[in-house]
Amino acid sequence: MNVLFYSVPIMDFAGGRLVPAGQDFPPNCPSLSTYLLAAVLRDAGHRVSVIDLVAVGSISLDLDDADLNGAGLIAISATSLNWPAVLDVIGQIRAADVTAPVVVGGVHPTMFSDYILSDFQTIDYVVRNEGEVALTDLCARLEEGEDVSSVPNLSWRTSDGRVVHNSVAPVLDVDRLAALPLPAYDLMPPGIYPSLPIQSSRGCPFSCSFCSTSHRRSYRGVAPEDFVDRLEAVLALGRNRVMEPDLIQIIDDEWSINRKRSTAILRELDRRGLEVQMTYDSRANDFLLDDEYIELVAPHTAGVLVGAECGYDDGLRRIGKGTTTERLRDCAALLHRYDIAHCAEFSFILGLPWESKEDALETVRFAFSLASNFGVTILLQWYWQLPGSHLWDASYARGIVAPAMYNEFGFFRNLYLFSTGNRLEVDEVWEVMDVIDTLTSVLVLRGHDRTAIRARPPAPIEINFPRAAGIPPESSSLQLVRRSQRELDRAGN
Helix, strand or coil: CEEEEEECCCEEEECCEEEECHHHCCCCCCCHHHHHHHHHHHHCCCEEEEEEHHHHCCCCCCCCCHHHHCCCEEEEECCCCCHHHHHHHHHHHHHCCCCCCEEEECHHHHHCHHHHHHHCCCCCEEECCCCHHHHHHHHHHHHHCCCCCCCCCEEEECCCCCEEECCCCCCCCHHHHHCCCCCCHHHCCCCCCCCEEECCEECECCCCCCCCCCCECCCEECCHHHHHHHHHHHHHHHCCCCCCCCEEEECCCCCCCCHHHHHHHHHHHHHCCCCCEEEEECCHHHHCCCCHHHHHHHHHEEEEEEEEECCCHHHHHHHCCCCCHHHHHHHHHHHHHCCCHHHEEEEEEECCCCCCHHHHHHHHHHHHHHHHHHCCEEEEEECCCCCCCHHHHHHHHCCCCCHHHHCCCCHHHCHHHHHCCCCCCHHHHHHHHHHHHHHHHHHHHCCCCHHHEEECCCHHHHHHCCCCCCCCCCCHHHHHHHHHHHHHHHHCC
């Protein structure tokens, strides 16, 4: 069977036209799921092709493309963020009278398979959860003209329009994960992406209330030697295709959660003389058990994201983070001591559903202290209602959010959707932003780069309730100094 994969970027309107947005501007790395599933089907004997719209930076299709018109199945992976663009791509395909069945998978379709198949007749199948087995079985059944009722993880429509959800297969165990083929990066357009993604584990053993990650409470880590074998092969595959061939993005939900395994991987890298640079996510706690892990990982660190989330202990407890502000501070100090603080980003969430203005400011001031004292970069992001988290599920149960809210471009500019997850008043949001601006100015005066704290106002507030520009002209310098001193006192610096 001829199978065509589309890799679809996150898109939004800017200046009246659709442009790539979020993590897809500029393109960071190719979609692992797209290229891995393409490889799985190729190994099963199918002819596969990939149209990488993320690399192109556009979702305008070439409707005369031979791969499109010759496809027996069209496959697209979707998140909530790129879902509007996925719908646009499918709409173009159907408007061109292409009749090949369309299957969607990924986080968003998994959560809303019933809604998608009921409301979008342009979509024929949804693969829920992991796709390697389901997609292979679906292709085999379609190629032979057989019934699809036993394909695991598949949702589909009967001839009378009834939506059927097949049973869910067990997740792939570590041996099957290790045996998967290399992603089909040979099909990737060269010279576009900085680096390649790779996965050493799948799933996360935790279940934080704000997180929409798939496979929570389902962690599976590939054996260290198996992973390093795979890493070497991926490096060779990307040698002439990416701009930084010795840089790898480990896209595990939590790369270092099994610290014994991560440490063994790092030892194996050193034993083989692999001077690879990595970006990865790590928990603060993982750095603090002893110095062995950080001693091994520091030379390979091009970037590390620490999900700090809250700057006060009650907030960390409420989201189920399993850490404390003391541990977050100790982690930042340790990264500074091993000279990788400049590679580290600590991400925080502002405006969680229970938070008052003072809670948000406590997080801001704590984050400032980490940047000021240890030189880490701070990401301050306003809470958004993204499907898949426990917080979103609670809002859905109350009837205040629905999957249809994520069908249109720019849903993250939707004032109502923002307000469903945030209790701060408009003036309080701007007060928080004023404090962020003030503390950023203090950091600059202390010799830090202005990007040491990265934050933007929530788009719905910025659009609908713009702040008056600038500081009032009277005594503006004195006003800034006094405000800065107040914030330094509150931050304990």
